[in-house]
Amino acid sequence: MNAGVPAIEAVALTKQFGAAHAVSNLSFQVPAGSITGFVGPNGAGKTTTLRMLLGLVTPTAGYATIAGVPFGQLRQPARVVGAVLDSRGAHPKRSTIDHLRVYAAAIGVPDHRADEVMAMVGLASAARQKVATHSLGMRQRLALATALLGDPQILVLDEPANGLDPEGMAWLREFLHAYASVGRTVLVSSHLLRELEQSVTRVVIVNRGTLVYQGDMEELRARHSARVFVTSSDPSALALALAAQGIVDAQMMTDGRLAVRGAPVPTIGAVAESAGVTVFGADTENVDLEQVFLTMTSGQYTAQPFTAPQPFQQAPAPGYPPAPPPGYAPQAGYPTQPPQAPTGTHPTAGGYPPGTYPPPPADRPGPGGPR
Numbered sequence: 001m002n003a004g005v006p007a008i009e010a011v012a013l014t015k016q017f018g019a020a021h022a023v024s025n026l027s028f029q030v031p032a033g034s035i036t037g038f039v040g041p042n043g044a045g046k047t048t049t050l051r052m053l054l055g056l057v058t059p060t061a062g063y064a065t066i067a068g069v070p071f072g073q074l075r076q077p078a079r080v081v082g083a084v085l086d087s088r089g090a091h092p093k094r095s096t097i098d099h100l101r102v103y104a105a106a107i108g109v110p111d112h113r114a115d116e117v118m119a120m121v122g123l124a125s126a127a128r129q130k131v132a133t134h135s136l137g138m139r140q141r142l143a144l145a146t147a148l149l150g151d152p153q154i155l156v157l158d159e160p161a162n163g164l165d166p167e168g169m170a171w172l173r174e175f176l177h178a179y180a181s182v183g184r185t186v187l188v189s190s191h192l193l194r195e196l197e198q199s200v201t202r203v204v205i206v207n208r209g210t211l212v213y214q215g216d217m218e219e220l221r222a223r224h225s226a227r228v229f230v231t232s233s234d235p236s237a238l239a240l241a242l243a244a245q246g247i248v249d250a251q252m253m254t255d256g257r258l259a260v261r262g263a264p265v266p267t268i269g270a271v272a273e274s275a276g277v278t279v280f281g282a283d284t285e286n287v288d289l290e291q292v293f294l295t296m297t298s299g300q301y302t303a304q305p306f307t308a309p310q311p312f313q314q315a316p317a318p319g320y321p322p323a324p325p326p327g328y329a330p331q332a333g334y335p336t337q338p339p340q341a342p343t344g345t346h347p348t349a350g351g352y353p354p355g356t357y358p359p360p361p362a363d364r365p366g367p368g369g370p371r
């Protein structure tokens with residue numbers, strides 16, 4: 001790959017499925033040699049984007065390059081980029097090794113490469129096992145092995161941790177580090193930042209098909225810098241000295257410590273020293289990156305808190321249900337109002353379109369239903 005050329009680049013990528021905007025004007029870069037996380041909530045457009053990068057979905061607008069050229073122009077794509085988009089693609093009646101040999105032949109690599117990648121992902125002991133009997137974790141490993149057949153420079157992995165147990169996740173982390181340590185590139189998606197936090201050096205965060213953040217993990221942590229709790233000889237003097245340096249977010253805690261945001265420990269130490277304040281201790285708060293991520297991506301699916309259903313007690317809506325005959329005692333639980341549509345900002349917010357109420361459950365007969 002030419003120096004300076006990003007391993008992967010998306011430029012104003014846009015994809016509409018009918019009226020649905022899956023991806024909107026999304027631009028980001030994956031530098032060569034990085035392990036970049038591609039993170040967003042369910043439905044944020046991650047899979048659609050990865051499929052556009054790999055030429056499997058045609059963008060409505062924009063374009064993407066792999067090693068500097070569109071995927072379709074790669075002369076030996078399997079040697080440049082390996083992808084795991086869906087671990088369910090393997091034929092259930094094939095054995096592990098047969099599956100890999102079929103794919104090895106398809107991309108023109110020798111059979112022994114199938115044995116190599118099988119060992120690399122820890123499936124050698126299951127070589128003769130049929131895919132149908134594989135666990136979800138084994139299928140993920142097999143999909144990864146398939147992607148590695150061409151010994152690619154770039155790996156694109158869509159939610160590879162799905163179905164892996166903690167041991168499998170730790171293994172995957174180590175594998176990705178080893179893979180990238182020789183200058184190769186990984187783009188790996190997840191709907192949980194926490195899942196990737198220890199694996200990736202860089203992150204692209206998307207929400208509703210648009211870019212929310214791209215940059216180094218360290219930068220993300222620094223941006224949402226946690227507080228430093230300072231124990232000192234004179235917290236008030238320290239707060240004043242910090243304010244004089246433009247560090248104004250400092251709060252006195254009930255235990256006498258000063259909680260300072262927006263300055264690292266060495267800076268606080270230097271300010272304290274110049275103000276003649278002795279610092280006895282400084283503890284940095286841990287940044288909860290998952291909380292940062294949730295805040296950045298909030299609103300895609302904002303649900304109302306669950307409340308137990310209430311018995312129907314409201315006055316009947318006009319004409320619903322039809323007035324019972326005189327002397328008729330309504331059954332407990334008989335609905336007196338049309339079902340209430342959900343509120344919130346889920347795509348169905350605003351409720352079911354008129355006339356499309358879901359059918360009432362069998363024990364809640366609606367109008368015209370059994371009595």
Ligand SMILES: Nc1ncnc2c1ncn2[C@@H]1O[C@H](COP(=O)(O)OP(=O)(O)OP(=O)(O)O)[C@@H](O)[C@H]1O
Nearest residue numbers: 017020022040041042043044045046047048049191
């Ligand atoms: N073939 C399609 N036809 C219509 N809509 C689609 C299609 N593929 C995706 N979408 C819609 O595009 C949006 C983005 O979907 P996508 O699968 O790319 O998101 P995602 O971030 O990968 O989500 P998840 O983590 O749940 O897989 C969703 O609203 C989805 O319903």
